[in-house]
Amino acid sequence: MKPVLIGGAWRASASASDTFTAINPATGESLADRYPVSGIDDVEAACRAGYDAAVALGALPDRVDRLAAFLEAYATRIEGAADALVAMAHDETAYPETPRLRSSELPRTTNQLRQAAAAARDRSWTMATIDTATNIRSYYAALGGPVVVFGPNNFPYAFNSVAGGDFAAAVAAGHPVIAKANTSHPGTSRLFAELAHAAAVEAGLPAAMVQLIYRLPSDAGFRLVSHPLVAATGFTGSKAAGVALKAAAERAGKPIYLEMSSVNPVFALPGVLAERGAAVARELFDSCALGSGQFCTRPGLTVVPQGAAGDAFLSEVALLFAQGAPGTLLGRAGLSSVIEGIEVLKQHGAEVLVGGAPVDGPRISFANTLLRVSGETFLTHAHALQTEAFATVNTVVVARDVTQMAAIADSLEGNLTGTIYSATGGEDDSAYDVIAPVLRRRVGRLLNDKMPTGVAVSPAMNHGGPYPATGHPGFTAVGIPASLLRFAALQSFDNVRPHRLPPELGDRNPTGTMWRRIDLQWTTGDVAK
């Protein structure tokens, strides 16, 4: 049985209640390595070690440089271990080795780590604010404890709990990380943790800077996110698990950031369907099929106006769904959830146009599935018809007119993204003006003329949105430096003597390039004498 990484050592789980293996989704067979299901003892030990590491980290005067060096060295180690990481993740996820794993997701991951290192070193993310009139100074600083990261199944690298965006953000903001591996790729997580641990030790960081647990019964998971010594949690995964962890953490007053579920509505306005409906249909299918439909930002709902152009669009989309090869899903739980989701959609009036059932054979797969429902029916069962089915599944809502399209937008729950396609000329602008303000309130990212699946690591990205897409509409899980602000406390220093201030808040700009807000003016300069 594989060891856990707790307190700086790879050791046997202290209280394994059970074991598990990963599954190769391409064959449905269990992989050889066996991993422990940890219990409360492992959780307690990890929290204690993580807290001590946070205290030790806070006492290192050069911690920012060490953290940045760690993240960069870790990225380099990942590149050096690419063959092993690609082979392992391919076995655990059935994602293609190329381009998906080796040339797309892995470079994105090392890029995120390096961007996070640059942000840490730059320090501008701390939003240092100096008010010379009162001599009060504030900035965002580490919370003073370990951050727990739960990674999702769908990005074994870029959102991995010990290598992905939350990990990078938590470390760059100054925290040790307790990683809870996604149980569909424990081997990939273990390889990452080996690299990360070695890089952290080499950078002179506390030995418990990086810890790894593979799986937890729910009570131990609740204890972890609500532990008095834990600073905060970042979670990406299912709504059911997220909501339960959210309740546990919040009851204890612990911040938790969740990225849970989203149907990512796409609105195609009348003009664009007439102008280039077939092209939009192709973009929609490609976006839905990306990663076998297992992107958080996959469109799950498409809203079109009724009429000839809408009918032609729907036919085109149906053809593409029918012709496309069905992808491989990440696991059996996901497959069951898709089957249940489709059932809910059907029970509430959605008609299956294409697919609708699992693909026969050992491979874990579900047919590309297109459903249709009328605008009236959608508005009658809006909640149920927003049930997420995490596969190449899309429900097309055929609305009576633009007014009803806006009503549908208004009936949406919180989503990560909302997209509006419109004609290249101005002919859709009045419809846009009706729908966009409504949709804007419901989504974290509003797109024009572009499918939402891609989530650029941009400072202006918002991979977030209103509940239940996330737990708080003010934060993003992707985009540096913004994602660091989830893992930070606002710290104010009132009349604190100059030599006791953190360097970010001294009169002198500590780097000469860090942006600070002095008397409400952003500057890279010093405090004027």
Place this chain on the structure above:
Amino acid sequence: MKPVLIGGAWRASASASDTFTAINPATGESLADRYPVSGIDDVEAACRAGYDAAVALGALPDRVDRLAAFLEAYATRIEGAADALVAMAHDETAYPETPRLRSSELPRTTNQLRQAAAAARDRSWTMATIDTATNIRSYYAALGGPVVVFGPNNFPYAFNSVAGGDFAAAVAAGHPVIAKANTSHPGTSRLFAELAHAAAVEAGLPAAMVQLIYRLPSDAGFRLVSHPLVAATGFTGSKAAGVALKAAAERAGKPIYLEMSSVNPVFALPGVLAERGAAVARELFDSCALGSGQFCTRPGLTVVPQGAAGDAFLSEVALLFAQGAPGTLLGRAGLSSVIEGIEVLKQHGAEVLVGGAPVDGPRISFANTLLRVSGETFLTHAHALQTEAFATVNTVVVARDVTQMAAIADSLEGNLTGTIYSATGGEDDSAYDVIAPVLRRRVGRLLNDKMPTGVAVSPAMNHGGPYPATGHPGFTAVGIPASLLRFAALQSFDNVRPHRLPPELGDRNPTGTMWRRIDLQWTTGDVAK
């Protein structure tokens, strides 16, 4: 019975389950005006009207200017109505008309409103971020619904639910407000709401921009903060009420910002006691007695080292507590809570040196109360000995040495403030270095050589802190523009056509002075062509 303000009209409560009056704490007698306890009907009507107002507000192209004009006109109206406001608040709180109400708290309140107006007009608070490489743009924007504000009893103006800091921040960030008056000053809140409503209508804002409900049974309160149409809640008040509202709001995925309880520890290091112990004792008493000890940032805990200087300090403080005239508390519930709090402190080993009982007579008052406990005892019952007693009450912890002072700091729950007094020379610096990093993790604002009672309206203020001082360590309730960020969603625009972008995110700087972050550089310029 006084009317509520719902949907733009002063009208009788639709479903009053009961009525109440305010009490004059100086006499213990009920005031004449009678107010309704609203029920679910009023809550539903207010949420619906508030949401419609938010939608209408979002559709006003010049809403920023109107909101700023409203806040400024409201401030002017408040100044014009000062006599009535001072008379009413004096009756409801027994605070002195001058300086407290007329020349201190009222100007602070109008100043906050004007600062909020300036922040709204300036727009820099939105943190507009433009990434030209990807053409993704983001900013913080209104949540798209009304904000609910629960004001506390202790600041009838500056934290009033319809005039104070949360109100100003919510409006400046673009929200209608549903105010839940503090039940100890319904008349003051009603006068404010009359002024605010008139100013909002005059500014051309939606009629339901400002709404007022006086009191709610707890189920209606839970419904209010968790209502699907409500955007967020700001609450200042007791921990018991705050924690219950927090659970209700968070279960529904609604952001809630709470400022609940804090004992505001003060650490006096050995050197400062030797150097100027008597002066620190005077500062401590004055800070404890301010507003009859009913400041959120009143020191409730003082930690000193044992020895001659500590003994002399304690004697000096005891003398001041004994000599000072006991203040008037805001209400009978507060008095009961102080009695209970002192009982808890005593049961866990704190010894009453001065006071400890209510003052006889009709006036609502509790004797200035000083308690002492050893460091050992404090560490044994750290949770109980942090029980807040909201009056001129302070517990002095006599620690064995600096190491134990640091252990006491480490045993603290989240606080708004933490203060360290040290000798003017360097003789306390090594002790400071042991205690300050520990205390820093536990508090929102760290002070040197200055009592924490004053909360300057500074851009660098943090009137916040770790749980249970607040519900989230990343936000402040005081300080503009930072306090606006509580009531904002991160909104990203991906590939959105230029004419559809909000002005804050266009290529051209909409004001010429607004700070924006373009390609990670803060600038007041335009996007380079």
